[in-house]
Amino acid sequence: MTLDLPLVFTALMGVAMLAYVVLDGYDLGVGMLMPAADQREQDLMVASIGPFWDANETWLVLGVGLLLVAFPAAHGVILGALYLPVAAMLIGLMLRGVAFEFRVKAEGWHRELWNWLFWFGSFLASLAQGFMLGRMITGFEPGFGYWLFALIVAGGLCGGYVLLGATWLVLRTEGALQKKSLDWARWGLVWVALGVALVSIATPFASETVRAKWFDFPRTLALMLLPLASLAAGIWVWMATGRLKRGAKTAEWAPFAGAAAIFALAFAGLAYSLFPYLVMDKMTIWEAAAHPSALIFILWGAAVVLPFIAAYSVFSYWVFRGKARAGLYD
Amino acid sequence: MNGTDALLLARAQFGLNIGFHILFPTITLALAWILVYFRVRFARSGDAAWLATYKLWVKVFALTFAMGVVSGITMSFQFGTNWPGYMTRVGNIAGPLLAYEVLTAFFLEATFLGVMVFGMNRVPGWMHVTATVLVAFGTTVSAFWILALNSWMQTPVGHTVAAGGQLIAGDWVAVIFNPSFPYRFTHMMLASGLTASFLVAGLSAWRLLHAPEDGAALRTLRTGAVIAAVVAPLQVLVGDLHGLNTLEHQPAKIAAIEAIWQTQKGVPLVLFAVPNEAKQRNDFAIEIPKLASLILKHDAEAELKGIDHFAPHAPPVAPVFLAFRVMVGMGVAMLSLAWLGTWVMRGGKLAPRWILWSFAGFTFSGWIATLAGWLVTEIGRQPWLVTGVLRTSEAAGRVGEAPLGASFTGYVATYALMLVAYMVVLTHLAGKGAQR
Numbered sequence: 065m066t067l068d069l070p071l072v073f074t075a076l077m078g079v080a081m082l083a084y085v086v087l088d089g090y091d092l093g094v095g096m097l098m099p100a101a102d103q104r105e106q107d108l109m110v111a112s113i114g115p116f117w118d119a120n121e122t123w124l125v126l127g128v129g130l131l132l133v134a135f136p137a138a139h140g141v142i143l144g145a146l147y148l149p150v151a152a153m154l155i156g157l158m159l160r161g162v163a164f165e166f167r168v169k170a171e172g173w174h175r176e177l178w179n180w181l182f183w184f185g186s187f188l189a190s191l192a193q194g195f196m197l198g199r200m201i202t203g204f205e206p207g208f209g210y211w212l213f214a215l216i217v218a219g220g221l222c223g224g225y226v227l228l229g230a231t232w233l234v235l236r237t238e239g240a241l242q243k244k245s246l247d248w249a250r251w252g253l254v255w256v257a258l259g260v261a262l263v264s265i266a267t268p269f270a271s272e273t274v275r276a277k278w279f280d281f282p283r284t285l286a287l288m289l290l291p292l293a294s295l296a297a298g299i300w301v302w303m304a305t306g307r308l309k310r311g312a313k314t315a316e317w318a319p320f321a322g323a324a325a326i327f328a329l330a331f332a333g334l335a336y337s338l339f340p341y342l343v344m345d346k347m348t349i350w351e352a353a354a355h356p357s358a359l360i361f362i363l364w365g366a367a368v369v370l371p372f373i374a375a376y377s378v379f380s381y382w383v384f385r386g387k388a389r390a391g392l393y394d
Numbered sequence: 395m396n397g398t399d400a401l402l403l404a405r406a407q408f409g410l411n412i413g414f415h416i417l418f419p420t421i422t423l424a425l426a427w428i429l430v431y432f433r434v435r436f437a438r439s440g441d442a443a444w445l446a447t448y449k450l451w452v453k454v455f456a457l458t459f460a461m462g463v464v465s466g467i468t469m470s471f472q473f474g475t476n477w478p479g480y481m482t483r484v485g486n487i488a489g490p491l492l493a494y495e496v497l498t499a500f501f502l503e504a505t506f507l508g509v510m511v512f513g514m515n516r517v518p519g520w521m522h523v524t525a526t527v528l529v530a531f532g533t534t535v536s537a538f539w540i541l542a543l544n545s546w547m548q549t550p551v552g553h554t555v556a557a558g559g560q561l562i563a564g565d566w567v568a569v570i571f572n573p574s575f576p577y578r579f580t581h582m583m584l585a586s587g588l589t590a591s592f593l594v595a596g597l598s599a600w601r602l603l604h605a606p607e608d609g610a611a612l613r614t615l616r617t618g619a620v621i622a623a624v625v626a627p628l629q630v631l632v633g634d635l636h637g638l639n640t641l642e643h644q645p646a647k648i649a650a651i652e653a654i655w656q657t658q659k660g661v662p663l664v665l666f667a668v669p670n671e672a673k674q675r676n677d678f679a680i681e682i683p684k685l686a687s688l689i690l691k692h693d694a695e696a697e698l699k700g701i702d703h704f705a706p707h708a709p710p711v712a713p714v715f716l717a718f719r720v721m722v723g724m725g726v727a728m729l730s731l732a733w734l735g736t737w738v739m740r741g742g743k744l745a746p747r748w749i750l751w752s753f754a755g756f757t758f759s760g761w762i763a764t765l766a767g768w769l770v771t772e773i774g775r776q777p778w779l780v781t782g783v784l785r786t787s788e789a790a791g792r793v794g795e796a797p798l799g800a801s802f803t804g805y806v807a808t809y810a811l812m813l814v815a816y817m818v819v820l821t822h823l824a825g826k827g828a829q830r
Contacts, residue, residue, distance in 0.1 A: 115508030118463055122500045125470050129496050132474050132481060133489030140478035144791060147475055151801035154468045155808050161464035162812055165457040169819050355562050358486035362493045369497040373505075380505045383516050 069360070070353035073134035074339075076366060077127055082331050084123035085193075086228065086324050091117045093229020095160055095186025096222065097248055098179060105241045106179060110164065112236040112388035117164065119377065121157065134359060138342040138352035145204040146196045153192035160185030187222070194221030201337065202270045203344030213270050220259020224327060227252030231301070231319035234308065236388045246305045249319055253301050260294065260330060267337065273345055274337045290333050297325040401790045403798045404476045407805065409772075411468055413765060414809045418462030420764045423537055423583065424590035425455050426530035428617070433526045437519055446828035447610045451594070453823060456511050461816055463504070468805075477779075479789035484561045484780055487553060487569060488543055495539035503532035534583070541582055545575035547780045548771070549643045561783065573643050577636040578771075584632055585767065587625040588728060589760025594618035595735070596757025597824035599750040606744075610828040615753065616739060622732035629725065640774075641690050644781060646704040647774035650714035652686050653679075657700040661686040666719065669712040674701065709776040713769060721766035728759055758817075 091113040098106055132139045143150055163182035170178055198214025230248035237245060268275035278287055301322035307314040340348045353359070429451055436444035470492070474481055481488065509517060509525040517525070546552075552568030553561045563569050595618025601611040641648045648654075653664050655674045663685035667676035684694040691698070701708045731752055739745050745753075779786045 115512045118460070118507060119501060119504035121463070121467060122496065122504045125467055125500060126493075126496050128470055128474075129489075129493050132470070133485065133493045136474075136481040136485035136489065139474040139481060140791075143471060143474040144478065147797045148801065150471055150475060151797075151804055154471060155804050157467060158464040158808055158812065162457075162460050162815070165460045166815055166819060169453070169457070169823065354489060355486045355556065355560065357562050358490050361490045361563070361566060365490075365494050365497050373497070373501045376502070376505050380508055383509055383513050 069356055069363070070134070070349040072363065073130060073353070073359060074342075074349045077130040077134065078331075078335060080123050080127035080130060082328060084120070084127050085224075085331070086327050087120035087123060088117070089225045089327065090228040090232035090320075091120055092160075092186045092190050093225035093227065093252075094232060095182055095229070096190065096226055097229055097233070098183040098186075100248065101241070101244070105244070108237055108241060108388050109233060110167070110182075112233065114164065115380065115384045117161070119380065121161070133362060134354055135342055135349065135352035136354050138347055138349075141343050141347065142200070146199060149192045149196045149199070153189045153196070156185040156188030156190075156192060158185070160189065190222045190225050191218045194218030197221060197334075201267060201274075201334070201344065203341075203346055205270075210270065213266055216259070216262050216266065220256065220263055223252055223255030223259050224323075224330075227256050227301075227323045228320070228327070231305075231323045234305070235316050235320050238387050243309070246309050246319075249305050249323075250302065253298060253305075253323075256326065257298055260326075264291065264333075271337070271344065273341075277337060287336075290329055290336075294326055294329045294333075297322045297329065301326070400795055400798060401787055403795060403802060404790050405786070407798065407802045408472055408476050410802075410805065410809070411465065411472055413768070414813070415462065415465040415469055416764065416768060417761055418458050418465065419533070419537070420586050420589045420760065421458045421593055422455060422462055422590075423533050423586035425451070425458065425593070426526075426533045428590060428594060428621070429455055430523075430526050430530050431617075433523055437523055443610050443613070443828070447614060450610075450823065450828040451614075452511055454593075454597070454820060456507065457816065457819060459503075459507060461812060465809075476791055477789045478791045480779060480784065483559060483784050483789070484547075487546065487561055487563050490563070490566075491539050491543040491546075491570070495536055499532045499536035499539065503529055503536065506532065537582060537586075538579065541579045542570045542572070542575055545578045546570075546572045548578070548775055549574040550780055550783055561780075574636075574639055577632065577639045580632050581629070581636050581767075584625055584629040585760065585764050588622055588629060588725075589764055591618040591621035591625065591732075592728060592753075592756050592760050593758070595622065595753045596755075596759075597820065599745070599753035600757070600821065600824045601827045602745070603747065603750050603754060604825055605827060608827050612744075614828075615745065615750075619732055619735040619739065619753070622728065623736040626725070626729035626732050630729070633725070638690065644775060645699050646701070646708050647714070647771070648690065649699060649701050649704065650709045650711045650774055651718045651770060652690075652698070653711055653715045654686070654698055654700040655702060655711075657697065657703045659687070659697045660684045660695045661698045663689065664715075667715070669715050671711060707777060709774050714774045717766045717769040717773070721763050721770060724759060724763035724766065728756065728763065731756055 094109050094113050098109065101109060128139075131142070159181045163178045163185060167175055167178035167182060195214045195218040198217030199210075201217070202210045202213060227249060230245045230252050233245035234242055234249060268278060278284060301319050304314050304318035304322060308316065308319070338344060340350070342349055342352050429448065432444060432448040432451060435441070436448055473488070473492075506525040506528040509522070510529050513525065514522055546569055549572050550561075551572050552563060552565040554564045556562050595615050598611040598615035598618060601608055602615060605611070637648070637651075652661070653667055653669050653676050654661055655676070660683070662681035662683045664676060665680045665682065667679035667681075670677050687696040687698060688694045690696075701711060735745065735749055735753060738749050775781055777785050777787070779789050
């Protein structure tokens with residue numbers, strides 16, 4: 065049996081991208097929630113993501129790197145079509161990345177400026193990512209309706225990141241800030257539910273391919289498990305945050321796990337809609353793949369190194385377990 | 395759309411990004427190892443002054459590292475957006491090298507940086523020392539891969555050409571350890587050593603100008619000066635070897651560096667001139683007879699190939715020639731100051747204020763030398779992107795001028811803000827000094 069390398073790399077890229085949206089998603093979400101908190105809370109919020117954000121963003125580099133490496137033809141088409149949103153995202157990521165460092169060292173209005181840039185950068189990057197996703201789903205079709213669709217996806221993704229960020233804070237903070245976070249999580253959940261519903265309804269209209277894939281009885285019945293599971297995860301988050309709000313005994317990780325599950329399920333749905341296309345209706349993973357010699361060489365490296373990456377990522381989360389404390393550098 | 399303008403814009407944008415990016419790894423590469431030194435000194439002695447020193451420089455490192463990360467993420471996108479032709483033709487070689495950098499270096503650095511910066515009170519001392527070492531190791535591994543790729547683009551070997559014109563790696567060991575790689579890698583590591591040691595010495599001198607009695611700053615000034623005094627002569631030696639390697643593999647670059655227009659014997663060394671591209675000659679030249687032949691061929695009468703031999707595949711002379719002189723001039727100045735400073739401060743003597751001012755003025759001197767050197771090597775390989783294989787003009791994308799211009803403006807504004815903030819914060823941190 066020969067290995068279907070493009071398929072293997074699609075799976076690898078999928079894992080990297082999913083890891084990215086969940087991991088950087090929570091820290092982008094925390095960034096977007098900054099204006100809703102007071103100054104002491106803001107310090108705690110930033111402290112809760114300080115040790116992780118850099119590694120989280122590395123998943124984006126890996127995901128894009130794999131796209132570049134394994135599917136060079138698609139990389140050019142996709143990033144060429146998304147040139148401006150990519151630039152907007154990069155500028156957003158840059159601003160918020162350095163704001164982490166600058167805000168703790170600045171005083172007075174400088175600090176306010178970096179707080180604002182941290183929020184702005186997080187928001188700009190999230191919006192741009194959602195917009196790019198929206199354009200991907202419709203295969204970069206021109207026309208007002210398609211652009212509107214991309215904007216709706218962008219709004220939905222921001223809601224998702226806010227949900228992830230808020231549930232992360234539920235896990236990582238205590239007292240008044242945790243209570244606030246529970247409310248933010250519920251707002252985020254409503255926002256996500258609206259977004260997912262809108263996108264789910266709009267996608268079959270926006271793309272004939274997607275419509276054909278999802279509305280094909282009896283397969284549709286099996287596929288309905290995906291939205292049903294998403295609904296269950298949503299209800300799980302709502303119930304868990306409700307119990308935590310009442311002070312009932314519930315695991316503090318439960319809302320975050322539920323939010324991550326919603327992301328994983330939505331990701332699975334999108335992956336199913338797109339597959340086997342990398343550029344919707346235009347280029348499949350096999351058409352876009354790089355030469356096998358390059359892919360095999362990377363596969364060896366990935367097979368050896370990824371377990372180590374997983375191990376020391378777990379180690380890092382173990383070292384920084386528990387509630388966030390202010391006094392970042394001490 | 396005018397194709398030439400778009401190509402120029404694409405090159406300017408990429409050049410700006412990579413030039414901005416290179417500033418920060420140039421510091422962190424060596425600063426990471428200097429931090430290992432501070433951390434080990436603290437672990438050995440338990441001296442709170444070493445701990446305070448370590449904590450101050452970790453802040454500088456974390457800030458510089460963040461600047462490098464975010465500008466580096468930009469690079470990973472621009473390979474595809476600005477140079478699609480590059481990925482199409484040589485993606486099967488460039489891609490894996492970049493992927494290895496992400497897999498073996500980026501995750502390692504990013505994860506253990508968290509432990510290093512935030513975890514001192516959360517992990518045992520030995521684990522924290524290990525985290526510091528792993529971050530330093532990760533930055534070096536990162537430099538290894540990126541310089542392997544850059545060197546391969548300068549001196550490509552180990553590949554075959556497939557039917558569609560795509561390059562396929564035949565022998566990965568040959569690709570990675572290509573002829574110019576050992577020289578370029580060593581040259582870059584030493585450049586980082588100089589840049590970081592002058593940064594440490596310069597910021598410490600700045601602190602001493604405000605607080606002459608600060609023992610920690612005096613110690614780091616000394617550390618920086620001594621490292622620079624050792625690394626600078628090594629760099630002269632490696633730079634010379636690198637030049638001879640370039641003469642062997644990229645003679646056109648040498649012709650541009652030395653502004654040799656016509657192939658001739660007994661070539662003079664041009665100390666300074668204004669290269670005249672139109673007339674293919676040097677105006678206002680100050681030359682030392684036969685010295686270029688002597689340096690490059692170790693024979694005063696030897697023949698050196700001129701630009702005329704390589705045209706039309708020759709680089710522009712003026713920028714390469716001038717940037718080379720900036721690099722060497724900066725290097726000589728840094729060597730002199732490092733030796734002078736070490737000599738003046740020998741045996742624990744205090745540094746006079748003029749020495750402190752000199753080091754403070756040289757805080758970012760490594761940036762100037764490194765950027766100049768980078769311009770020499772990158773412009774010097776033009777018109778090739780991959781020597782003899784792919785021209786820069788063939789690799790450029792077809793992004794319109796409007797989006798290019800818009801994103802270019804956005805990048806320039808962002809970089810300007812970041813650079814100003816970076817330098818202000820660094821000076822501010824240095825002014826406060828190490829806090830017990």
